[in-house]
Amino acid sequence: MxxxxxxxxxxxxxxxxxxxxxxxxxxxxxxxxxxxxxxxxxxxxxxxxxxLPPPPPPVLQPQPAGAVPLHVNIAAEDADEQKNLEDVMATMVEVLKTPTAVAGSIMPDACPAGPLGTIPVGGVVAARNAIHPGMHSADICCSVMITDLGHVDPKAALDAASASTHFGPGGREQGSRYTVSLDLLDQFRENPFLKDGRMIHAAQAHMGTQGDGNHFLFIGRSRATGRVAMVTHHGSRGPGGLLYKYGMEVAERFRSELSPGTLKQNAWIPADTEEGRDYWEALQIIRRWTKANHNALHQAVVEKLRANPGDRYWNEHNFVFRRGDLFYHGKGATPAWDGYADDATGLTLIPLNMAQPVLVARGKNADHALGFAPHGAGRNFSRTEHKRRMGSVTPDQMLASETKGLDIRFHCGGIDASELPSSYKKADTVIRQIGDYGLAEVVDCIDPYGCIMAGDVPPVWKTDRRRRR
Known part of the structure; x- marks a missing residue:
């Protein structure tokens, strides 16, 4: 049997x-x-x-505190700056425990930007084979663009800009939108991170918009040439915010498998995976969209003025840059080496506050700054603390005192006191430390005539309620 x-x-x-x-x-x-x-x-x-499936990757443990070099390019000169510096150092120590990190740096404009362990404004982290969405933040490719408008009337330029730009939450209404090129929209549709209907709608509705917060449109005059210039500051708006959301979701899946001990805000997408390659390309497409967004506003103003413009160039922060085999994450820090991108000019724009000039600088590619320069002035304390320190002084009084002789406009709300000069680090301190640490050489200053900001925008829920009524 x-x-x-x-x-x-x-x-x-x-x-x-x-x-x-x-x-x-x-x-x-x-x-x-x-x-x-x-x-x-x-x-x-x-x-x-x-x-048999490949063996699971080894679980990566956070690195010990101090194992990754941190280059400090900032000095405290008063009690507020000392407290700010201590907070920045504490959060960077936690950030650099991330297993992929190989080096970090902080700029003179550094300030905290979230819970402990979140990369600060003015922070740079170099990582190996890793793209960290949390290290470029939701405002991907926040950037600054300048156009030389020529010998035009600065008031006429600011009036033309007021009629052309769009601040506040959301996008433009149908009928008042700026055109997005079909080629750029096709690039969105071909990328797994960018192809959904919500993303495509945002790419169309948010073109020609600047958002709120510290984003601005600035009109000033070049000390070097005497010509009027326009400077815009904003990021990738709705498309960037959505990409950040999708990127963090994918990064979290990798974090839970590769390094569950890493802080969630520092999760990463391995660059050599299919998801990593798609995310890297999505970042480049969002960069193109953001540049087109700036260009749309600048060209609209040029055409309204019938100006004969000169140079136009830009630089970004809140982005990821590849250099050799490392990915450099600049949060409120801008690359200061030649040829970091095909359209790089070697010049960097560094705005300070609405009453101070926008610096035109040439980066020095300093090793101790990982090749970066500051993106602006930063803050020594929060918006809430600034409001507390105002005491009985009203926003109108503060505006009059701090911006005397300037044409300051708030596009869609009352005066936003948290964006007035006293809310930011002292401009002369930032300028001095740029020189002291050899980060960049200032080659021109665009002295302010005036600027436009969103203003104290009502909450979205309140605005929606008014619309319904």
């Missing part, structure tokens, strides 16, 4: 290291066919060995 053959089941395959999945039934069928053909269990196991 022939002995019955015990069939191979999923339990056998699990014991041999196979993972349950769509291919499981076919593996079981192959195993039992081999068994029926006379193979013993060892032979069947060897037969299926080629289909």
């Amino acid at each position: 022939t002995e019955a053959i015990t069939p191979i089941t999923g339990d056998h395959l699990k014991a041999w290291g196979h993972r349950p999945g769509p291919a499981y039934p076919a593996l079981i069928d192959r195993a039992n066919a081999a068994l029926a053909g006379g193979a013993d269990l060892d032979a069947v196991r060897s037969l299926l060995a080629a289909d």
